[in-house]
Amino acid sequence: MASLTIKNAVKRYGNVEVLKGVSIDLRDGEFLVLLGASGCGKSTLLNMIAGLEDLTEGEIMIGDRVVNDVHPKDRDIAMVFQSYALYPTMTVGQNIAFGLEMRGVPKAERALRVEQVAKTLRMDHLLDRKPAQLSGGQRQRVAMGRALVRDPEVFLFDEPLSNLDAKLRLEMRTEIKRLHKRLNATMVYVTHDQIEALTLADRIAILKDGEVQQLASPAEIYEHPANMFVAGLVGSPPMNFLDITVEAGEAGPAAWVTLRADGADKPVLLDLSAHTARLDGYVGRKVVMGLRPEMISQGTTDAGQCVQCEIDVTEATGADTLCVLNWNNQEVLARGTSGYTKILEGTMDFTIETERACLFDPESGLRLD
């Protein structure tokens, strides 16, 4: 196993700059997830690590070896493709053994290692089938087996679960997590599914238009997003953004929010005194307040400021019920009680945890710190 260092990687296709100086540092055995919307350069970066694309500028190191000019096969990397890329004319066994065969591993040892891997992935009964005779999940497993059998320094996954149905995706996600724990290998995993990113990663790198927006642990990314893009991308349902104007209140900064309650608009002064230091110099200016749905909970507690407001619509998702509220003529999602037990309607009490709110500069989109 080895560490992986990407220094200021730039990729240009003609005039188009697809990656604009990406720097990422991976510890030995770390699980990094690259998260971003379609077309932001995730696959390009992965292909560059694998050596399937050249860097325009910058450097990639595996361990303490610069691999810019090293052929893909000599980088000791295994990759699982989104399309699985199984060799259609070979059986599962031959598919898994192909990499070993090309590296001149003797036949007896090949058979032994294929068998071991097949056992780990619980597919020993599939070894004689052709890829066309497998289900999506089984193909996915073969693709993993092909990577595992080589025992490489670094594993790369390019959206390996995106072709599977929801249930299987969940299963395979757990399997990958388990695998990482057992092998303790360095892994880079590309996805555009934020749940996958949050559950799998040691650290997440969020990419947008070829630039890293934030590189941090899932908790950090969730609790302290670096900017509005990250805040909006991570979390489901997404974070609410409220445009507010900061005023000087009695205890510190505060802001007026118009809530709808009992059929009338009612202005309420939200106390932002927990953010006094952060809002220094922002009095009289506009900022964006980011509130996750679970920061607006139903009922009166002493976790934050209590307000009364009218529920517009409720959406029961099973685990919990989401309430759509109307603040400042914007839709705001709140997390209501769990389960279907209570019907929520009319005007009710809500507690807003203003302390945990994120505040962003509306121009730069950066979080105020």
Place this chain on the structure above:
Amino acid sequence: MLTRPPVKFIDRIARALPQIVVAPGFAAILYFVYGFIIWTGYISLTKSKMLPNYTLIGTRPYERLFQMDRWSVAIENLFIFGFLFVFVSVIVGCLLAVLLDQKIRAEGFIRTIYLYPMAISFIITGTAWKWIMNPSLGLEKVIRDWGWESFRFGWTVDNNLAIYALVMAAVWQASGFAMALFLSALRSVDQDIIKAASLDGASPWRIYLRIILPSMRPVFMSAMVILSHLAIKSFDLVVALTGGGPGYASTLPANFMYEMTFRRNEIAVGAASAMVMLATVAAIMVPYLYSELRGKKHV
């Protein structure tokens, strides 16, 4: 109570339209292909000479056919020609396709050049190659004029080599077509598979040999079927290039059939040779089609 609305005449026509459109073609095929196959089969059992004669004489025309040296030469030639033509065309086409697949410049231009021969009729190919291979005005003369006095290239006038001259011209004509077929198949291979193989440590030629070419098996099959039927049909090439000669050394069964039926007043023998050809083709094609169509179901 609901009464069913009467089906309008126009609706009925619309519903039957597919059948109506296909029917004339179907009838024509039934009559001109299968009808004439039956007619030929019948004639091959009669004592027809210059004109069709419907008196049955059993299998005597077939016996005569197989006693003729000209026929055994034609059959032997068909096997040599068909085998070499199909395999050389496939191999040359495949090599060209792999070379063109290396992302070279001016690919479209080169592809067009290779593909053009297919657009020419066999008559023209035959005539052109006849001139090229003519000892006194073609390649042989040119090279001798350059100073290589002992150079010989008289394939078309050599009893044993004439059939290979046919192979050469036919390969020249058809390999570009095979190349186009293979090239499109090469291009449709999933790029991720190639990437995966190169990560697995396979060199480019190994990737071709072990992964890409095996996955093109259906295309190889199609190419072989198309080329085989070209081989069996190559009547015009023989007429234009060697005229079946010298003597009858480069006759193919189709030329034999034409010769017997229309020149030598042996219609029954001609018909018998046509039936033998049909049986040969069927023996090759039917198992192939059967396995292909069956194979489709569980892929």
